[in-house]
Amino acid sequence: MKSRPDSLTSAVREFRELTETSPDGSATRARVLAGATRGSAQARVRRLTVNVVALTVAVGSAAVASTTIVTHRAPTPVVLATPEHDQALASLERPAHVRPVIPAMAPDEAMAAPPPADGEATAYGAAHAAHFAGGQPERALAAWNDYLRVYPGGRFAPEARFNRAICLVRLRRLELAAQALQPFAHGRYGAYRRAEAVRLLDWLSTGGEHRETRNP
Amino acid sequence: MRPTTRAAATAPSALPEAALLDGLRNGDLNALAAAFDRWHGRVRVLARRLLAEEAAAEDVVQDVFTELPLAARRFDGRADLESFVLGIAVKRVRRHRRAAQRRRRALARLNVMELGGPDPERDVYRHQLGQRLAAALDHLPLPQRVAFVLCEVEEMTAAEAAIVADCPEATVRTRLFHARRRLRELLAPERGR
Numbered sequence: 001m002k003s004r005p006d007s008l009t010s011a012v013r014e015f016r017e018l019t020e021t022s023p024d025g026s027a028t029r030a031r032v033l034a035g036a037t038r039g040s041a042q043a044r045v046r047r048l049t050v051n052v053v054a055l056t057v058a059v060g061s062a063a064v065a066s067t068t069i070v071t072h073r074a075p076t077p078v079v080l081a082t083p084e085h086d087q088a089l090a091s092l093e094r095p096a097h098v099r100p101v102i103p104a105m106a107p108d109e110a111m112a113a114p115p116p117a118d119g120e121a122t123a124y125g126a127a128h129a130a131h132f133a134g135g136q137p138e139r140a141l142a143a144w145n146d147y148l149r150v151y152p153g154g155r156f157a158p159e160a161r162f163n164r165a166i167c168l169v170r171l172r173r174l175e176l177a178a179q180a181l182q183p184f185a186h187g188r189y190g191a192y193r194r195a196e197a198v199r200l201l202d203w204l205s206t207g208g209e210h211r212e213t214r215n216p
Numbered sequence: 217m218r219p220t221t222r223a224a225a226t227a228p229s230a231l232p233e234a235a236l237l238d239g240l241r242n243g244d245l246n247a248l249a250a251a252f253d254r255w256h257g258r259v260r261v262l263a264r265r266l267l268a269e270e271a272a273a274e275d276v277v278q279d280v281f282t283e284l285p286l287a288a289r290r291f292d293g294r295a296d297l298e299s300f301v302l303g304i305a306v307k308r309v310r311r312h313r314r315a316a317q318r319r320r321r322a323l324a325r326l327n328v329m330e331l332g333g334p335d336p337e338r339d340v341y342r343h344q345l346g347q348r349l350a351a352a353l354d355h356l357p358l359p360q361r362v363a364f365v366l367c368e369v370e371e372m373t374a375a376e377a378a379i380v381a382d383c384p385e386a387t388v389r390t391r392l393f394h395a396r397r398r399l400r401e402l403l404a405p406e407r408g409r
Contacts, residue, residue, distance in 0.1 A: 007345070007403050008396065012368050014346035019264045019369075025256045028274055029249070032281040036248055 123147045124156045131163050141167035158189045162197070169200065178204050233297050240288035252281050255298060259305045265365045266309045266358075268350040272316035279308045295379040302380045306362055317354055352402035356395055359383075363391035364399070 127143035130136065144164040151157060165180035177200075183189065184197030231239065231250050239247025259280050263273035283304060291300050353361050359381070366377035367388065374392070378385040 008349075008400055011345045011349035011352075011399075011403060014342045015265070015349040016369050018343070018346040018350075019268075020261055025252070025260060025274075025277060028278050028281075029252050029256065031278055032252060033245060033249060035282055036243075036245055036285065 120147075120151050120154050120156070123150060124154070124160065127160065127163070131167065137167045137170040141171065158192055162193045165197075165200075169204070174204050237288055237291060237297060240285050243285055248281065248285060251284060251301070255301045256281065258298065259301060262302055262305055262365065262370065263309055263312075265369050266306070266361060267312055267316040268353065269316040269319060271319070272312040275312055276305055276308045279311070280304045283308075299376065299379045303382055306380055306382070309362075310358060313358060348403060349399070352399050355402055356398060360391045360395035360398070363388050364395035367392050368396075 123143075124147055127140065127147045130143040131140035141164060144160050144167060147154070147160050148157060148164065151160075154160070161180060162184060165177050165184075168174075168177035168180055181197040181201050181204075184193045185201050187194055231247065236247050236250055236254075238244075240251060256277055260273050260277045263276035264270060267273055267276070280301060284301065287300075287304055291297065295303075353364070356364065362381050363377060366372045366380055367374060370377075372380070374385045374388045377388045381388060
């Protein structure tokens with residue numbers, strides 16, 4: 001092919017010569033290197049952004065997990081069976097078949113008062129002691145109100161609100177108790193105490209109707 | 217790319233191929249500069265021969281060396297690095313081919329040719345012959361054009377062309393056969409002039 005003396009061979013030779021000169025390419029070189037540098041900077045920014053987002057997600061997840069653990073720790077609900085509870089429930093004239101589930105009234109390990117590391121923990125500890133050890137629902141209610149007034153969004157606020165509702169039940173302030181239980185029943189705090197709140201609300205409404213029908 | 221000094225990035229480099237490859241894979245700007253200095257001329261000439269347009273060839277050069285650091289990670293060592301770079305150029309030519317053809321036709325209508333431009337001092341016959349082949353190459357399918365340019369113009373063996381074109385050697389030979397036959401047909405009317 002290379003030595004073939006036809007027009008194609010000649011044309012190839014001329015075409016080769018026409019096209020073999022080449023500019024120095026300095027402008028393209030500068031663009032390539034600048035692009036590589038810019039790409040490197042963009043890659044670093046992307047990596048940094050990804051790291052920041054990942055860190056934010058991790059911290060957020062940890063905070064949520066921590067909050068969940070701290071604020072949602074609660075005693076295992078038990079069927080009301082103590083003489084005190086039976087007496088309280090009997091006084092509400094509930095139907096015999098209703099057996100609501102409400103939190104235990106004795107402190108257990110999970111409900112032990114948190115260490116008094118700060119004012120919030122101290123206030124919570126005082127209300128906790130009044131609620132579970134004092135046997136005085138009015139005093140416990142006042143303590144929960146005190147806590148919630150100072151720390152409405154505190155670490156223990158959901159638990160304090162639920163315990164406050166229990167105090168209202170025990171004090172037979174049923175309308176206020178129902179109002180206090182509604183957020184739990186509607187899932188405002190997720191699954192936390194939702195089932196208990198629903199059962200208590202059902203029991204409260206049934207008990208109210210029962211009283212009305214029995215005491216028109 | 218790792219940051220580097222401008223002086224280092226612009227200095228001519230004679231890195232061994234293995235070191236060059238490692239540098240490219242690691243995003244070393246010095247290695248990219250060295251690769252550009254070593255192969256940009258070959259890439260540009262090949263692109264010009266495949267596209268017959270200076271501006272499009274320059275775009276191919278930029279594309280090839282922009283892609284090279286990432287592409288180098290795929291390099292398996294079956295061929296030399298230069299063939300690998302030229303193979304990237306062949307792939308990039310496909311992107312620019314149609315645009316180059318459109319521009320060239322427009323220039324042809326204005327009686328201005330891209331390859332070197334009008335030059336009264338140039339041997340008219342030689343210039344026209346080369347230009348006719350450039351125009352005839354436009355009538356070939358790109359794979360045939362690639363085979364013809366690599367084997368006939370770049371004077372590669374079929375085996376070397378197969379590596380660059382990323383196809384079997386027998387395919388290169390077949391494409392070359394058809395390309396030659398077609399080009400002779402296209403250039404034949406010129407013989408009688």
